[in-house]
Amino acid sequence: MSKDNYQPPAVWTWDKGEGGKFANINRPISGSTSEKVLPKGSHPFQLYSLATPNGVKVTIMFEELLEVGIKEAEYDAYPINILEGDQFGSDFVAINPNSKIPAMMDCSGEKAIRVFESGAILIYLAEKFQSFLPADQAKRAECLCWLMWQMGSAPFLGGGFGHFYAYAPEKLEYPINRYAMETKRQLDVLNKQLAKASFIAGEDYTIADIAIWPWYGGLVRGELYEAAEFLDVKSYENVVRWAETIAQRPAVIRGCKVNRTWGEPGDQVPERHSMKDFDPK
Numbered sequence: 691m692s693k694d695n696y697q698p699p700a701v702w703t704w705d706k707g708e709g710g711k712f713a714n715i716n717r718p719i720s721g722s723t724s725e726k727v728l729p730k731g732s733h734p735f736q737l738y739s740l741a742t743p744n745g746v747k748v749t750i751m752f753e754e755l756l757e758v759g760i761k762e763a764e765y766d767a768y769p770i771n772i773l774e775g776d777q778f779g780s781d782f783v784a785i786n787p788n789s790k791i792p793a794m795m796d797c798s799g800e801k802a803i804r805v806f807e808s809g810a811i812l813i814y815l816a817e818k819f820q821s822f823l824p825a826d827q828a829k830r831a832e833c834l835c836w837l838m839w840q841m842g843s844a845p846f847l848g849g850g851f852g853h854f855y856a857y858a859p860e861k862l863e864y865p866i867n868r869y870a871m872e873t874k875r876q877l878d879v880l881n882k883q884l885a886k887a888s889f890i891a892g893e894d895y896t897i898a899d900i901a902i903w904p905w906y907g908g909l910v911r912g913e914l915y916e917a918a919e920f921l922d923v924k925s926y927e928n929v930v931r932w933a934e935t936i937a938q939r940p941a942v943i944r945g946c947k948v949n950r951t952w953g954e955p956g957d958q959v960p961e962r963h964s965m966k967d968f969d970p971k
Contacts, residue, residue: 725780726780727780737794739792746904748808777790792806808901813834822896833896884932
């Protein structure tokens, strides 16, 4: 077993040279670092994001709303390059003081409303358009419980397992084992839940599925951290079934392309302004 003999100092200080792949954007302070004006389109909603798991939640939600015919959900989506520090620009920080994607402006009313944090955006849109969030009290509670489960659990998958397994400057046995164990426990939670129903919160597709799928669906489909074999994801058969079912939804296929700036050209729609943006060029 690897040993880390690090002894914490009496007072911690920031070393800009440490932190692995994301060291250049990690810092212990908040706020903007530059004056930067964000672009703005003509639709009611302005989304500033990137096609990471957290960003994809919201673009899938918008595309699902449009898929069921809610034209009022039309939106413009602009990419935020988090590796270049776009999230620290003045306009973006004004929308999300936490400097994380996604962030959104609802300009459909007399006064524009800012909404940040992916879970909050999903609830906001679901309530505004009365879609993908059950009206029945018991079903609504179940949906929101699983939505909050994702908010509390995914940091252990991403910032925990993903960081130490894929991004940390060196491989350390203890944190990888610790977070692999927790990730597998979470997959087991989902697997047992999905043994009882088609979707996370029951027989209806909801914002709970939209929130959980980009993280855990991506993991079992081999799209996160190249860790599918390491975590033996095929053993979670109900999660795999659920993940593949959702992956076939037209709105999900579109939503995964929005604000994507890497991969195959046909999978990238860096900016989204209308359905025409998904047409092959």
